[in-house]
Amino acid sequence: MSQPESPSTRQAGRPRDETREQAILQAVIEVLAEVGYDRMTMDAVASRAKASKATIYRRWPGKAELVVAALHNRTVFGEPYPDLGDLRAELTVFVRRVVDQIGGIDGSLLCGLATAASTDESLALSMKEHFFDESVSRLDEVVQRAKARGELGPSASSTVLFEVIPAVAVMHSLKLEPFDEDYITHLVDDIALPLVSHH
Secondary structure (H helix, E strand, O other), rough: OOOOOOOOHHHHOOOOOOOHHHHHHHHHHHHHHHOOOOOOHHHHHHHHHHOOOHHHHHOOHHHHHHHHHHHHHHHOOOOOOOOOOOHHHHHHHHHHHHHHHOOOOHHHHHHHHHHHHHOOOHHHHEEEEEEEEHHHHHHHHHHHHHHHHHOOOOOOOOHHHHHHHHHHHHHHOOOOOOOHHHHHHHHHHHHHHHHHHHO
């Protein structure tokens, strides 16, 4: 007589379909780029991803959470920063992440979502919790290492870096000027380092 299937066995036999999840998140980015947040619908995402709305709602409770998950899936701000033993070197990694993100499609998406969040509380809260707070937390690891090395004083803050550097990069992109090495050096040496050192 066969033994009944255990809960762990059933769970192991039904792993999350990562391919389907990635298809849904990619569909979100494509629809957002085409119509913006306000006009994006779950129906449109489901159609683009060739998935059912039920599948989407089982993973994400609403549009705001789905959009932030798609954005989080593409951004690198939530990834750890390498310990390079030098504040300037680590801030250069941060600045490169910013310009890579702002210089591509994500720059316009972020601007559009920031506008939408000003009138959509659920989107604003979800972006703060899953994008801004996590990004600042990772950047704070850079600041704390620099404090431990004696490169920064005790009042230095990572929050001001994440508030200012992406905003400056967005303004630069509006001028249709390139994010070249000279501009990256300018962001690091003339803005990021003085900002965090004197805050």
